[in-house]
Amino acid sequence: MARRALQRARLTCAGLLLALVFLAPYLVMLFTAAKPDAELRTSPPRLTPLHWQWSNFVDVLGDPGFQTWLRVSLVVAAASTALVILAAVPAAYYTARHRFRGRTAFLFLMLVTQMFSPTTLVVGLHREFFELDLINTYAALVVTNAAFSLAFAIWILRAFFASIPREIEEAAAVDGCGRLRVLLRIVLPLSLPGVVTAVIFAFIAAWNEYVVALTLMTDPDKKPLTVGITSYVTAYVQHWNSLFAASIIAIVPVVVLFALIERHLVGGLTAGSVK
Amino acid sequence: MRGPRRTRRATEFRAFLWLGPSLALIGGVVLYPAFQLVRASLSQYSVTGLYQGSVGLRNYARLFRQEALPTVVANTVVWVGVIVAVTMLISMGLAQFLDKSFPGRRLVRWALIVPWATSLIITSKLFVWIYDYYFGVLNPVLQRLRVLDHPVDWLGDDATVMGAMITVGVFVSLPFTTYVLLAGLQAIPGDVYEAARVDGASAWRTYRSVTVPLLRPALLVAAVLNIVYVVNSFPIVWTLNDRNPGFGHDTMITYMYKIAFKSSLRDVGLAAALGVVNVLLILVAVLVYLRTVRWREQEA
Numbered sequence: 001m002a003r004r005a006l007q008r009a010r011l012t013c014a015g016l017l018l019a020l021v022f023l024a025p026y027l028v029m030l031f032t033a034a035k036p037d038a039e040l041r042t043s044p045p046r047l048t049p050l051h052w053q054w055s056n057f058v059d060v061l062g063d064p065g066f067q068t069w070l071r072v073s074l075v076v077a078a079a080s081t082a083l084v085i086l087a088a089v090p091a092a093y094y095t096a097r098h099r100f101r102g103r104t105a106f107l108f109l110m111l112v113t114q115m116f117s118p119t120t121l122v123v124g125l126h127r128e129f130f131e132l133d134l135i136n137t138y139a140a141l142v143v144t145n146a147a148f149s150l151a152f153a154i155w156i157l158r159a160f161f162a163s164i165p166r167e168i169e170e171a172a173a174v175d176g177c178g179r180l181r182v183l184l185r186i187v188l189p190l191s192l193p194g195v196v197t198a199v200i201f202a203f204i205a206a207w208n209e210y211v212v213a214l215t216l217m218t219d220p221d222k223k224p225l226t227v228g229i230t231s232y233v234t235a236y237v238q239h240w241n242s243l244f245a246a247s248i249i250a251i252v253p254v255v256v257l258f259a260l261i262e263r264h265l266v267g268g269l270t271a272g273s274v275k
Numbered sequence: 276m277r278g279p280r281r282t283r284r285a286t287e288f289r290a291f292l293w294l295g296p297s298l299a300l301i302g303g304v305v306l307y308p309a310f311q312l313v314r315a316s317l318s319q320y321s322v323t324g325l326y327q328g329s330v331g332l333r334n335y336a337r338l339f340r341q342e343a344l345p346t347v348v349a350n351t352v353v354w355v356g357v358i359v360a361v362t363m364l365i366s367m368g369l370a371q372f373l374d375k376s377f378p379g380r381r382l383v384r385w386a387l388i389v390p391w392a393t394s395l396i397i398t399s400k401l402f403v404w405i406y407d408y409y410f411g412v413l414n415p416v417l418q419r420l421r422v423l424d425h426p427v428d429w430l431g432d433d434a435t436v437m438g439a440m441i442t443v444g445v446f447v448s449l450p451f452t453t454y455v456l457l458a459g460l461q462a463i464p465g466d467v468y469e470a471a472r473v474d475g476a477s478a479w480r481t482y483r484s485v486t487v488p489l490l491r492p493a494l495l496v497a498a499v500l501n502i503v504y505v506v507n508s509f510p511i512v513w514t515l516n517d518r519n520p521g522f523g524h525d526t527m528i529t530y531m532y533k534i535a536f537k538s539s540l541r542d543v544g545l546a547a548a549l550g551v552v553n554v555l556l557i558l559v560a561v562l563v564y565l566r567t568v569r570w571r572e573q574e575a
Contacts, residue, residue, distance in 0.1 A: 008377050011372075018386070019386035022387055022389060023386050025398070026389055041410055044415045045415055047412055090292075091297040094290060115560070116507075119508075120557060121308045123543065124311040125311075126535070128307055146304075147303070233400065243400060247397045250397065251389075258392035259388050266457075267458075269455075
């Protein structure tokens, strides 16, 4: 009995150490974010600030540049999430409930697109939006983000839809509900965890996206957070504390949301392979 | 409920309505840009991006004559090979560890989420700061631990840049990989272990003859998905290698991006040719993946 307890204590210690290893870089981020400007360039460098200047966070929140990037990120992420759900729900529902010619081809196409990141296609994407005159528009960023989260959303939603017994839907249909009403009133509420997972995944993917935004959004007023905050540290200015204060503001909500859907992530990302 | 007289054509039309929005998105933002990419690889453009006509396969011929190409390809092989191999090895251990139950396990799982959920560009910037020769914390920490006797310019020294970037690459790949392998481990039924124990198998023997074979599907999935992710990976090399001129430490993705969008070059046709090569490489990996998981419709 005592040996077992000792064993568990040992595992806990190892676990804490492991957690520290993964969090250590982000602790450096937090400490740097709280340093006054003068302490950024001390030699030898100190890990923690001498004076904890938490007002750095307030300053960043008050920076008009940061407010612009935050607004762009929120608008783009919210719009692309809405678009993902609008497109994924009917597709997931139909493929979960019906067999039809082209179904295999459709699901195959989804699997293949999930493997591609917009980075690989960025030259083609840039050509497309350049020719359509959509450089520096939210629309370009929104549809791109939506398209690359679509496969995950369809996969997660399909699994939830398929697990709802058909009898429930049939009963509703007998009661005179049309197919769309069945979907909206019965299927979606019953698949709420799946919908939440798809929403959070699509939102985070858009929120974190960098390459396409870097390429398409050259107008300073149209840059999202990921691209905007890098201007705190350039060859000419090095506001590492502002960069990291902004980064922390950007990542805390995302980490919390991610933790909420953690259980469903692996299934969605390894689509088609994990049953 | 399905009307017996409904024609097949009508069913297909219905399907098209339900799948339409998804097809439009995929068509407009994946397939069409892929087509544009191929077209661009066969064309010539002005520095400002205007179409100047077709040049056949000349961009590909030029691509293979680029002096930087052998280095970039070698970098990509090292970048992908080392990250995937090291990530898989460490993740095997981590997954095995997280499969045990102990107080605080949740905390470890949450800690793993942080690098996973954080935008790669932010983590990349963070490591630029940590690696910094003058003000970064890595050098003093290693000096205090007596690993180093003098500071190293991790991101400026040709000998250490790739290693420094690969370390970050492994760091951000571990969470996903560990989670996939953990899911695989938890899918192994407990009575298999029970049987091995009854047969008197040692821990190592059980691991080799029971765990690893049963984990094979998860291992393959994790490996192939990692290869795809790491081939596609952009922000780490883009950010950590930012200071260094030329293409000495670029991978195929960042090399392509520099050719296309860095002001001095702006050679869309050449970049597109490399882009097509990248797409083909990933397609091959995807096909291997689908074969590996033996993807079938009924499983989907």
